Amino acid sequence: MNVSFSHDNKVTAFAPATVANLGLGFDILGLALFEPGDKVTARLTSASGVTIRKITGDDGKLSLDASANTAGIAASETLKKAGIEIGVELVLEKGLPIGSGLGSSAASAAAAAFAVNLVLGSPLRKPELLGPCIEAEAAVSGRHADNVAPSLLGGLILIRTVEPLDLVRLPVPEDLAVAVVTPDFELPTRMAREVLPESVPLKMLVRNTANIAALVSACYSGDLALMSRCVPDEVVTPVRAELIPGSMDVIDAAIGAGALGSSISGAGPSIFAFCRSMDSARHVAASMAVVFEKHGYSIRSVVSSANSPGARRL
């Protein structure tokens, strides 16, 4: 395909951190934060294929090899899906710590796909960028969409199935906010997957299906009291909490400070809490941070509306 580009030669896009799982939505729910996130600048070049010129904010951990980095892979898959052969050079500014349970690799992918599509003149609609982002995630951490989907599309997304991709955007109750605290240690997703049980008692399945059904209902009805009763998960959270010293105390502190519910963000070690308002979220975040700090960690904390946009142009 031969096209002429009547647009900027260079675009910068941002894609936010995401809270996947949200307690009992293991592998199927994800929520976008407003920020922090990753930035990708995409520039058209006369060469062919994708190159990564520079990565900042990663402490040198990420590869400049475009085929080994979710930003590079998502960019390359976006070009392929658009059917456009042209060179694209990326600069990736990591705003998210790696292995923190905030969807760092997904944010890089979403920002890159969005930036590349923009610099090409938006040949693809935003939801069409999900495929490229999922390919990127699959290459580094498994075929999941619970981080890339909300990072790209914003809001609260239910991933019914990844193959075929079947997403449902859930409404977010007005004023619902989220607090997230991140301790300064890296928990590889692989390790957090190894502790998962292979099977669960039928009774646990019944409780989890009941609670997630009620959680979805609460999203539609805005019944925050109901929401607060159905966040706890007994399948994944307890086993992963053992990998994150102090996490159960942090969750207890969140509830004690008025949170509607609290659990591990993604594979951890970040802990999130649903709150009734931004004010409540600030108070909850501070209470959670104190407990993590008592356990000897330095903390980054963030509060955000639970109804935040996803990838956006800067």
Add this chain to the structure above:
Amino acid sequence: MNVSFSHDNKVTAFAPATVANLGLGFDILGLALFEPGDKVTARLTSASGVTIRKITGDDGKLSLDASANTAGIAASETLKKAGIEIGVELVLEKGLPIGSGLGSSAASAAAAAFAVNLVLGSPLRKPELLGPCIEAEAAVSGRHADNVAPSLLGGLILIRTVEPLDLVRLPVPEDLAVAVVTPDFELPTRMAREVLPESVPLKMLVRNTANIAALVSACYSGDLALMSRCVPDEVVTPVRAELIPGSMDVIDAAIGAGALGSSISGAGPSIFAFCRSMDSARHVAASMAVVFEKHGYSIRSVVSSANSPGARRL
């Protein structure tokens, strides 16, 4: 408590059949049909306690001992909850076959509790009758609310927890109808419980939570195409289907005839199907009946709006 009753000395109430489980809502979802159902006539007497004068339509299977019959127990618990000491005599007209997966014992309980409350002058609100109905179910078939709650309250009910009782009424998409076919053999709930797996693979839990979350979303959004993608259940339905010869063929016939989804009603052997309209439900019911009949069964079939009232005065 001493009260004077300024109302009829005799009341007849009806409570409908219910479809519990609805595929992947094992133990947590139940839906009221418009009919058929059970009728209970309650009459105040000068004696104390509950007596059952007559039961019809049960082929002599049920006990006249009020403490061994869900109608009798629900009536007695309703008196107790209302704090009124008086005699009540019941006549129970069974419209539902026993052990058919249509919530027969629950309909008797709901009709009795509702009739007794009416004849007492409605000292209790309708939702307050749930406790007495659950006690009645507990005495004969386990502490579950997925039949008694919709039979009493109508519509589609999510039972988040039984203890403490936490119910959510889910909206029913406009025009949604249900077809139910019942073959002429009895499947004891106990037997249907014995085949249940003690544990399920984590991957199955993920798929079931994803599907029930999407199903609840479809109830609110009215997205019937989404609903049709998320009824299938791979945890309970396959093992119970083995107890019901021909059931998988019946389910396939329902889908082939245009049903949105189909699975076992309650513990079986009845099979239900969600349909886009009453017309579709009639066509689907006929297609399902043909298949069951090929397997040698006589069939009772019923079609109903999926948004039906529960217990009501006749």
